[in-house]
Amino acid sequence: HSALTQPASMSGSPGQSITISCTGTNSDVGNYNLVSWYQQHPGKAPRFIIYEINKRPSGVSDRFSGSKSGNTASLTISGLQPEDEADYHCCSYAGGGTLVFGGGTRLTVL
Amino acid sequence: QVQLVESGGGVVKPGGSLRLSCVASGFTFTDGYMSWIRQAPGKGLEWFADISSSGRTIYYADSVKGRFTISRDNAKKSVDLEMNSLRVEDTAVYYCASRSLGYVAYWGQGTMVTVSS
Numbered sequence: 001h002s003a004l005t006q007p008a009s010m011s012g013s014p015g016q017s018i019t020i021s022c023t024g025t026n027s028d029v030g031n032y033n034l035v036s037w038y039q040q041h042p043g044k045a046p047r048f049i050i051y052e053i054n055k056r057p058s059g060v061s062d063r064f065s066g067s068k069s070g071n072t073a074s075l076t077i078s079g080l081q082p083e084d085e086a087d088y089h090c091c092s093y094a095g096g097g098t099l100v101f102g103g104g105t106r107l108t109v110l
Numbered sequence: 111q112v113q114l115v116e117s118g119g120g121v122v123k124p125g126g127s128l129r130l131s132c133v134a135s136g137f138t139f140t141d142g143y144m145s146w147i148r149q150a151p152g153k154g155l156e157w158f159a160d161i162s163s164s165g166r167t168i169y170y171a172d173s174v175k176g177r178f179t180i181s182r183d184n185a186k187k188s189v190d191l192e193m194n195s196l197r198v199e200d201t202a203v204y205y206c207a208s209r210s211l212g213y214v215a216y217w218g219q220g221t222m223v224t225v226s227s
Contacts, residue, residue, distance in 0.1 A: 045218065052213070096169065099157040
């Protein structure tokens, strides 16, 4: 499976909302409701913030939300805060026990 | 709290071998799959190996199949990764992780593997 496609970088101002897209194929994103998202600050391990398209683990802010349409999943961050500046990675189950990740999106909060 | 602690990273020449280890605590180790995921410098994440709770079911990505071997010891709450025939493109931070079917809930802090002559 090829990596999922994410924009390399995005930016927004504090208080704004941004949406990061993640495009796969009908063998991964389009075929399973098993898309997850991870936040990664520089030099740190990833932290999972969304699973099964739009569910938030305990402790994750409700400013983070997820959705999916066809082969494209999206992560929306509302009310941007300086601490949201990080890399964001999408991931999809791809069958046969495998996972496929996106290339990551670097979010800058201006 | 949940902890996954990797060890064994380092510098190795192309064609060489390395063994990574990961020790888990703070959760029921036998509840699910354990994974290894890596991240090349400046790149995205790449899932490449999984092992079921019993150790009987194992998955590998094509990029490492035949070269890497994942194993686990439930008594020691550990998962290992034996890496052979290492290539320059295997250079990455290697993360040990606890996985449910469609997501990775817990991550270790990572250990760096550099393959260079």
